[in-house]
Amino acid sequence: MPRIFKSGDYGKKGNYSTDKLKSWIGKEFNITAGHVGDWVNNGYPVTAIPVAGTCKVTDVDNEGYLIGEFAYNSLGESIKDKYPNLSIGIGANGEPNHLAILGYAPPHIKDLDQSFSEFSQDLTSIEKTETIEFAEEDAQGKIDEFIAFFRTVDVSKVNYKALFDVLYEKDDEKYAVNKLKDLGYTVEKTAEFSQDTLKSIAEGLGLMLSAKPVNNLTPQEIFVKAKAEFAREAERDETKKKLVSMFPPVLHKMLEFAVDKAYEEAEYSNIIEFSEDDKTSMATKLKEFSQGKSPFKELFKNYTESKEFSETTTSETTDVDKRIGGYYE
Incomplete structure (x- = not known):
């Protein structure tokens, strides 16, 4: 039976002891094809998210790994080998409520249509959960070792930004947002700015906030x-x-x-x-x-008719033309 989680301190996401994991034995929950948040954030209702099967917690081994028994449906059977990494979802009560197959949702979100209806269930109850990635059997141990090593490294001598990018991609954005808030920053998603926040930003920049006209044209x-x-x-x-x-x-x-x-x-x-x-x-x-016709033609004509050209040379005529802009017939 596969290992689906490991006991340990996951920082902001909680500290899960072996005894805590043992209290989950017997619990059963859905296996979703990708994170619930990935689908919801792309406009799909929680009732349309494809479910790949179910997982029942059966044991916790001597190394602190949570053991699960999987029952895949046909969708799960078709994707489990290509997307082997898992992420457990922890509800507000501190207990698991779903297991996500990582990597599936992003490339397949655009393909969601009626073909998934037979695999979907109402997942409203698990929409707001904390997800913790469990990629490989020894992944958490390696991460723990890396953290211990990294604490001894002078970050001024390494490309710390590149490391942050990797960590940000591996984790969900909620942790990064909470970390910034702990440091005193105000973090809001641009698409979700309130009217008061937008007005405050506009006033700070010396701009006037106006509503964007709505286009109702067919x-x-x-x-x-x-x-x-x-x-x-x-x-x-x-x-x-x-x-x-x-x-x-x-x-x-x-x-x-x-x-x-x-x-x-x-x-x-x-x-x-x-x-x-x-x-x-x-x-x-x-x-x-x-x-x-150009009004300057008549202007030139009237001007020349009122002037006597008794002994005007070709050169003088040209000078007159130039003075009034060269508009003549």
Whole structure:
């Protein structure tokens, strides 16, 4: 029969003596295909988590190992060899309430569908538990030896961060969070920040907190809106290109700003009354203007018609052209 746990001091997760383990003899609980928390945190209800079988505690051996008798269902039989490592779940009463097959849930969470319905049970009662990993028969002994060794090592001479990463991956995040809280830190999950916490953070950064607008559009409505936006942007770029080419460089930045502003979604459909008979949007007005002739052509024509060119040389005419921006026919 397999060893499923070992007596010892697991720090924040509790101290489990041999006598404590012996009091569990006769208890029976589910074997879950992965941690309950892995499924729940990915949006699956506790009633849909696949169960791989049952475990009954039968003994505690002379080395302090808890011995269990397994009864796998077909799901458990198909995964037990590929995922041999186990993690016991301890409830609020300090007694085991499930045994998780480690490593299965993360790669298979995306596959959860009706095919698991025959293996699922209501696991609501064990949703909030402390899980303790038991990977190999002598794993805890090796860890105890490593801890004793590591206490004698100068951590400034080793890559401590890499070690922490491994420990964090092997353990659940609850222990790390509790450790930080013991040191006086406030730890909250970003996705679960309360409104008051978010407001406090925003005020500390000098920002104003506002609610994100909710998008209630259907996929079809989103497609129509996106299509209209692309068409508006294409029209804006074409209008800007034509309009800018009609004016001297000194006015280009101002014209580009005017066109961009007129083609913003809120302004694009905003109707302006230019006269009693002329009511249209600024975007439409700029587009119409861009399709006409440059006003500098008429300006140059009026200027040259009012000037007498009795003995003006070609060079002088060119200078006049340059002074008024070079817009002439």
